[in-house]
Amino acid sequence: MENETMRYTVAVLVLNKFGVLNRVTSMFRRRRFNISALTVSETESAEYSRITVRFDGDELNKEQLINQLYKLPDVCYIRELSEDNSVSSELMLIKMENNTETRDDILTAASAFDAKTVEYSRDAMVFELTGSSRKIDDFIDLMRDYTILEICRTGIVSLEKGSTTIRKVTNL
Numbered sequence: 001m002e003n004e005t006m007r008y009t010v011a012v013l014v015l016n017k018f019g020v021l022n023r024v025t026s027m028f029r030r031r032r033f034n035i036s037a038l039t040v041s042e043t044e045s046a047e048y049s050r051i052t053v054r055f056d057g058d059e060l061n062k063e064q065l066i067n068q069l070y071k072l073p074d075v076c077y078i079r080e081l082s083e084d085n086s087v088s089s090e091l092m093l094i095k096m097e098n099n100t101e102t103r104d105d106i107l108t109a110a111s112a113f114d115a116k117t118v119e120y121s122r123d124a125m126v127f128e129l130t131g132s133s134r135k136i137d138d139f140i141d142l143m144r145d146y147t148i149l150e151i152c153r154t155g156i157v158s159l160e161k162g163s164t165t166i167r168k169v170t171n172l
Helices: 020-030 059-070 103-112 133-143
Strands: 006-015 035-042 048-057 075-081 086-097 116-120 124-131 148-160
Touching: 006 020, 006 059, 006 148, 020 035, 020 048, 020 059, 035 148, 048 059, 048 148, 059 075, 075 148, 086 133, 103 124, 103 133, 124 133, 133 148
Parallel strands: none
Antiparallel strands: 006 048, 006 075, 035 048, 086 124, 086 148, 116 124
């Protein structure tokens, strides 16, 4: 099953310079990978940015992509992250219609998922939910029984477990 489609998460540490994000994402486009989540931010050092990308593809093409990314001059380090070796989270804001017929059910579901109410008005409620992409997907599926007005998701953020960092491997 060489060409089996899998979901991958890759963290790419790059120099924090103009145009780097475009060059990195263009590499995904040229390799015909569809990016399902993308998160970019400065790191603990303003010199670097961290790009976390979730995408689907097969193992061979993923390896070729990583090799091509390393050839970009502003790419410093790349780490493939998995459920076994990392801690991941995502943030979502979801705006729901607020009406008397469905309000209690929506609030009960939000409470069960530990979603925080961040805005409440006569006609809408906004919830903030953090956690695994699966948890957020499950919450959205449940909310589809009601009127979703709007959804905004951040994409995944992920760090390796333990003292290992993207720039070094620490042996304790």
